Amino acid sequence: MxxxxxxxxxxxxxxxxxxxxxxxxGRILVNGKPARASYEVKVGDVLDIQLGQRPVKVKVLQVSExxxxxxxxxxxxxxxx
Numbered sequence: 001m002x003x004x005x006x007x008x009x010x011x012x013x014x015x016x017x018x019x020x021x022x023x024x025x026g027r028i029l030v031n032g033k034p035a036r037a038s039y040e041v042k043v044g045d046v047l048d049i050q051l052g053q054r055p056v057k058v059k060v061l062q063v064s065e066x067x068x069x070x071x072x073x074x075x076x077x078x079x080x081x
Contacts (some may be wrong), residue, residue: 001063003028008075009065011072012049012058027051046079052067 001009006015007028022028023037029048030039041047045060057080067075 001065002037002043003035003039003041006041006063009067010075022051
């Protein structure tokens with residue numbers, strides 16, 4: 001799954017266009033390297049999200065095309081809030 005879509009499906013970022021812009025600006029790091037929106041997310045990847053005042057570091061636990069509001073947080077584990 002593309003990185004921008006993963007961020008939207010898991011509700012880490014509200015809109016896919018915002019996720020796409022964040023990737024283009026270099027605010028999303030995958031395994032310590034800046035990633036493009038087209039990067040294919042895999043289980044085990046570590047995402048550093050630098051949006052707003054609080055950076056978030058999460059580990060990808062699963063990748064699926066759809067997630068409900070209740071189980072969206074099961075797709076990742078927060079490493080550093």
